[in-house]
Amino acid sequence: MSNLAVTAIEVLIFPGILFLTSYALYCNWINRKFAARLQNRIGPLHTGWNGILQPFADVIKLLANEDITPASANKTLFLLTPIIIFALPLAALFVIPIQSLSNLWSYAPVAAFEGDLIVVLFLLTIMILFIFLGGWSSASRFGAVGAERAALMMIAYEIPLGLVAISPAIMAGSMSLNKIVEWEVSSFANFLAAPSLPGILLGVTLLIGAGIYVICLLAELEMRPFDISEAETEIVHGWQVEYSGKKLALLHLGHEFKLVLAAALLTSLFLGGPAGPWPIPPIVWFVAKTTVCVFILSNLSVLFARFRIDQMLSWAWKYLVPLAVLQVMAVIVLSGVI
C-alpha cells in the first residue's frame, strides 16, 4: 500500500478519528460505571451490554434536540466555540503515541515532530480561552459567572501543569512525546538491570510529579473537586448553560476527547506510554494503561466535595506551584547526575 493511503487510514480510521471517537465513548462509559460502583449504584445498564452504548445514545439524543440561540448572543462566537472545543483535543491526540499501522510493534504517532509537547500544552491552554469565550458570548448571567470562573481556574493550574509536564522532557533531552516514551522505556530497563540511588530518587521525584499532574488534570477536565466553572447547584450549568442540541453534542464529545487526551498524556509522560515488558502490540498497552488512568481520575472525582474558587486559587498558589517548581529543580539536578 502506498504511503499516502496508509497515512489516510491512520488519520481517519485507526488510530485516527473513528477509533478515537469510539475510544472516547468507551472512556466515558468506564468513568460512569466505575463512579457508580463506588457510590453503590449500577450506572448505565440497559443500552447494549451493561450500558456500553449509553454515551453513544446520549450523543444521538442531543443531536436530535432543538438548537436555540439566545437573541442577544454573539452569533459567530456562539457557533464557533463548540466546533473548536470539539476539534482541539482531537488535533492534540494525533501527536500522542498510540499505535502505528505500518509497523505492528511500533507506536510512532501520526504527526510526531520535535517540540510536539509544546504544541499539546498550547492547545490545552487555548481550550480554556474558548471556554471563556463560549460562556461570555452566551449573554446569560450564569454563563458569564461560569466563564469568569473558568478564566480564574486557568490562572491557578496552568503553571503547575506546564512545569510538571516539562520534567520528563528534561530527562529525555527532547520535547517530542515519542522520544520521551522511548527514553522512559530504555531508562526503566536500565534501572531494573542496575538499580542505583539517583535512579530511585528520580523515580520518587517523577512520582510526585505524576501526583501533581493528576490534580492539575482534574482541574483541566472540570471534574470534582474542581468543577467550579460548571457547578450545577450554584450556576445551573455554568458556561454551557445556553447551549442545546447539536452544539451541546459537540461540547460533550469535546469533553470526552479531553478525558482521553488527559489519560493518554498521563501514560505517555509518567507511566511509560504504550509499552511494557511483554511482547504485545502497543495498542493493548495503551488501552490498559489509559483505563487505569481513568480509574484513578474517576476515584478522585467522587471522593471530594467541590472547592470554592477563592479557596482553589489560594490553595494552588500556596502548595501546588512551589511543589511543582521544587520538583522541576530536583529533576534538573538529577539529570546532571545520571
Add this chain to the structure above:
Amino acid sequence: MSEREYIIPIGPQHPALKEPENFLFKVDGEIVVDVEPRIGYNHRGIEKAMESRTYIQNLYIVERVCGICSNAHQTAYTQCVEEVLGMEIPERSKYIRVFVQELERIHSHLLWLGVAAHEIGFDTLFYYIWRDREVVMDLLEMVSGNRCNYAMPTIGGVRRDISKENFPMYHKMLDTLHERTLYYLGVCASEKTILERAAGVGVTSKADAIRLSAAGPTARASGVESDIRKDSPYLIYDEIPFKMYTETGGDVLSNVLVRVNETMEAAKICKWVLDNIPDGPIKEKFSPMSRVPEGEAVSLVEAQRGELIHYLQSRGENKPYRYKIRAPTLGNILTVIEKLKGGYIADIPIVLAGIDPCFSCTDRMVFVDEGKDRMWDMNGDQLRRYGIRWYEK
C-alpha cells in the same frame, strides 16, 4: 446600583432550591452585596380550604401543608381540636404519637443532610445518606402504611396500633440508623473539603438569631437554647430523658452538627418509647360529623425545623371557623439575608440549604405593587373587601 453590580436571580426554579422561592442577589464579581427575598410561590389556599371541610377531613388537608413535616402539623392540629373539646387522649396513643414524630424527625434530618451534601457538590455522600434513609422509610411504611404523609394522629388518639411482635425488628432498624448516623458525624467533622465549605460560612450571632426570630436547629446552632419539647412540653416529652444539643458557631457546620446529633437522639427516644410503652386503648370516640363546641386554642409543637404554631377558632359547627398556621421557616428566612451579605456566590446554595427551608410550610400571601414600590399584607376582612371590589369592576 453601580455599573459593576448586577442581579442574579436564584429561583423560582433553580437546582439549589427544592421548592420555589425567589431570591434576588445583587452581586459584584463573586461577592454578594444585597439579598431581596420574595416569598409566596407555594401558596395553595390551605387555610381557606380548611374552613369548608369537617374536622376529620381537615386532618388530611393539614397534613399536606408540607410533605416532610406532615406529622408535626397533624399533631399540632389534633392538639388544638382536643383542647377545644376538652378531651384527654389515652397514654398509649401519646407514646405512639411521639414514636412517629421522632421517626419523622430522623427522616427529615437525613434528607436534609443528603441535600446539603449535594449543594456543596459532594454527590457520593448524598447517595450514601439517601440509601440509609430508606431504612427509616421502610420502618415508617410498616408502622403507618405510607412512606410520607403517615396520617397517624387522629382526633382522640392514633389510627393504628404498633404490634409487639415487630418490636425486635424496629429495634434492629433503629440501631442501624444510629450507627450510620454516627459514621456520617465522623465524616462531616473530619473531611477536609466539607470543612472548607461549611466552617465559618453563613455565620449568625446569638443576638442576631434572637432578633430575627430564628427557630429550631438554626437558632440552636447559634447558641440560643430554645426547644418546645423542653420549654413547654407536650405529649409525654416531660417524662422522656433526652438531651438538647446547641452549638456556638452559628455557621453551616454548627447546623450540621446540631441536626446530626438530634437524629441520633431521636433514635434513642424511639427505642425508649418501644421499651416503655404501656398497654391500653389507642383512641377515644369521636364521630366524623360531630360538632365541636365554641372556643379557641393555640398549640405549639417542635417540628423538625423549629417552633410551629397552630391557632383554631371554632364557632360551634362541625367545620372550623378560622385556622392559622405559622411555620418556623418564616423566621429563618430573615436570618438568611444577614448570613449571605458579604459572602460568595458559591456559598448561596449551602447557606440556603443550611437553614433547612421548607417553603411549602411558609407561604402566606404577600402583595407587591411594582408601580408604587410597596409590599404589604392583608388580613381576612381586607382580603374580602378587595375581592368584592375586584368582582364589581
Add this chain to the structure above:
Amino acid sequence: MAMERELIKNALSKPCTLIYPFEKLPPPEGLRGRHTYDADKCIGCGLCARVCPSFAITLVGGLGPKCEGLNVDLGKCLFCQQCEEVCPTKALVMSTDYELAVLDKESAILIFERTPPPPKQPKKKDE
C-alpha cells in the same frame, strides 16, 4: 481522603439498586393501596363519600337499598384510609396493590358495582 475506605467497601459489595420491574420489594401489609369492594357487605350508607377529604367517592343510584355501587376516583384519592375506617361493615378495604399508573384520567376511576337487594315483601298477617 476520609471516605476512601468506605468507597472501596461499597465498590466491592452488591449495588443497592433494585432493577425494577425485574426485581421488586414485597410491600408490607397495611400498605394503603388500591381499594377493594365487597358488594355483599355494602349497605349503601354513604359514609365513605361524606368523609372523604378530597370528595373522590361518589355513590351511584342513591342511598341505602337503592345504592348500585361506588365510583372511586384514584386521581383525586389521597389514600388516607378514612373511608375504610368509617365503613361500618368493612366492605371497602384497601389492598397492598401500589402499581396504579394509567395513561389517561378516565381509567383511574374504579367502578364498583352492586346489585341492589330485592325490595322486602311485607309479611302477610296470619288470620
